[in-house]
Amino acid sequence: MRKGIETRERLLAIAEAAILAKGFGATSIEEVISEAEITKSGFFYHFKDKTELARALIHRYLEQDEVVLDGLFNRARELNDDPLHAFLIGLKLFAEMMTDLPEGHPGCLVATICYQERLFDRDIHDMTRSGVLAWRQRFLDVLREISEIYPPNDDVDLVEVADLVSTVVEGGIIMSKATREPEKLATQILLLRSYIKLLFSPVQSDRPLKLGH
Amino acid sequence: MRKGIETRERLLAIAEAAILAKGFGATSIEEVISEAEITKSGFFYHFKDKTELARALIHRYLEQDEVVLDGLFNRARELNDDPLHAFLIGLKLFAEMMTDLPEGHPGCLVATICYQERLFDRDIHDMTRSGVLAWRQRFLDVLREISEIYPPNDDVDLVEVADLVSTVVEGGIIMSKATREPEKLATQILLLRSYIKLLFSPVQSDRPLKLGH
DNA sequence: CGAGTACTGTACCATCGGTACAGATTTTTC
DNA sequence: GAAAAATCTGTACCGATGGTACAGTACTCG
Structure with missing residues (x-):
């Protein structure tokens, strides 16, 4: 039971890396099992077909992702009680975490x-x-909280x-890969931070930002 | 000579659609040639292997892309001589163009x-x-021109x-696909427009936006 | 008419995803 | 420590696919 979960995890990690580098269709079960040092029968014991592998992968990915984001933004909230400043700190921590990936974000x-x-x-x-x-x-929950204190300037x-956060991360990953500038993802997240700052930073109420159109 | 280019173009269009929907590795030459109503030999007459197909695809894609972007932002510039307003108009035209894709952006x-x-x-x-x-x-050229007239507020x-434009488009495409909300790409581009507006909109010089951190 | 250009037809090969199933080995549980 | 369950191995097979090779045909343009 223990050992089974271990190999399963190994298969998932190897498959994820391969799929992010070559795509799902181009990733052969053959190469996954050879790297995992297991036989084809062993593989099909854990996953009845390639589709079930994909299902397990995305499930694992979303779970891990949630843990990471919780960790980041909860810690940011501990550092500053103001929702805006906490969010800005969270984005900074996020960017720093992306900088710490020496090979860049794997995808x-x-x-x-x-x-x-x-x-x-x-299903998938x-x-x-x-x-x-x-x-x-x-992100919407945080932004609502922020906007109650700091009315947005536009x-x-x-x-x-809220979706822009995901957009910038997804786009930033692609830009990092395409330009071969691993730090690009982090700098784009910091630019998003600049937008959040501009959007919610208080302006003299008797002299509001005048934005046409 | 004419006919050859025609079939080649047909092959490229079919292959591009297939690759954007299934990935490169999972797109079989077989399915491309069957949809193009040509034989395998005919395919290999135009492209010596799958790699050359990829090369031709990306070349064609970048060329078309440049034409589209030129068209958009040049027209925007004709509508307004001020570089900031022209750029904002260009982004609006861009968003409108994305809205006009009924199935959403193909990728x-x-x-x-x-x-x-x-x-x-x-090479690729x-x-x-x-x-x-x-x-x-x-985009950098435009932004430099803008910032000379409107000093950025951050x-x-x-x-x-400049890269944020590409980031938002790439990320927006993914968000559109993932959420199954085809209009998402357009609304994200409009949000980028909001950032550009906030970043360059003039503020009373004696009462500048006070942005800490 | 002749020379390219643009294909078709046929045959072949290694690899891969997937299936099937029988058996071996390890781990857990009682 | 034995039974039971979990975790694999080994072998054999199938159809589809990417790719190669090459001979031959039809169309088109000067």
């Missing part, structure tokens, strides 16, 4: 799956969707601002 | 290639990289702001 499974939609069934797409919606909810939909 | 080849790095050689990665750097240069690196 997001949600993005990989989106760019290979036809390979996956409804529902999983990625609810994962992204969880991100939205997480007429924006907070749902859009 | 970006650069992103697909980044998420399947190991499948492609240095150099092509995608220079494509992204061309986007950077395009201490930001204009290269980062």
Whole structure:
């Protein structure tokens, strides 16, 4: 029972790395099992087919992701009780964490799956969707709290601002990979931080920012 | 000679759609040629192998992309001579164009290639990289022009702001696909527009925005 | 008409995802 | 410590696929 979970985890880690580097369709079970030092029968004992591997991967990914984000933004909240400042600290911690990845971010499974939609069934797409919606909810909660104290300086939909966090991370990963500048993801997150700052920073109420259009 | 280019173009269009939906590795030559109503030999007459197909695809993609962006932002510039307002108009036109895609954006080849790095050689990665750097240069030129008239309200690196445009588009495409909200890309671009507005909108010089940290 | 250009047809090979199933080995549980 | 359950190994097989090789055909343009 213990050992089974261990090998399963090893298979998942190897498969995830391979899929993020080559795509799902181009990742052969053969190469995964050879790197994991297990036989094909052993693989199919853990996953009845490739689809179940994908399901397990995305489940694991979203779970780990939630733990990481909780850790980051909870710690930020401990450092500053003001929701805006806490969020800004959280984004800074996030950026620092991305800087600490020497090879750059390995990639997001949600993005990989989106760019290979036809390979996956409804089930998996529902999983990625609810994962992204969880991100939205997480950031929306914080932004609502912030906007109650600091009225935004532009007429924006907070749902859009919440999604912008995910957008910048997903886009930043691609930009890092494409430009071969691993630090790009971190700097883009810091730019998002600049936007949040500009959006919620208080301005003299008798002289509001005049934004046309 | 004419007919050859026509079939080649047909092959490229079919292959691009398939690759954006299933990934490069999972796209079989078989399915491309069956949809294009050509034989395998015919395919290999145009492209000596799958790698050359990829090379041709990314080349075509970046060329078309440049034409589209030129069209958008040049028209915006014709509508308003002020670089800031022209850029804001350009972003609005961009968002409108994305809204007009009823099925949502089909996906970006650069992103697909980044998420399947190991499948492609240095040549192709150099092509995608220079494509992204061309986007950077395009937007950087405009932003420099803007910042000379409107000093930015936060201490930001204009290269980062230029890259943010690409980041938001790449991330927005993924968010659209993941949430199954095709309009998401457009709304995220409009949010980027909100940032540009906030960043460069003039503030009373005797009462500047006070941004700590 | 002749020379490319743009294909078709056929045959072949290694690899891969997947299936099936029988058996061995290890670990857990009572 | 034995039974039971979990964790694999070994072998054999199938159809599809990417890719190679090469001979031949049809179309097109000067």
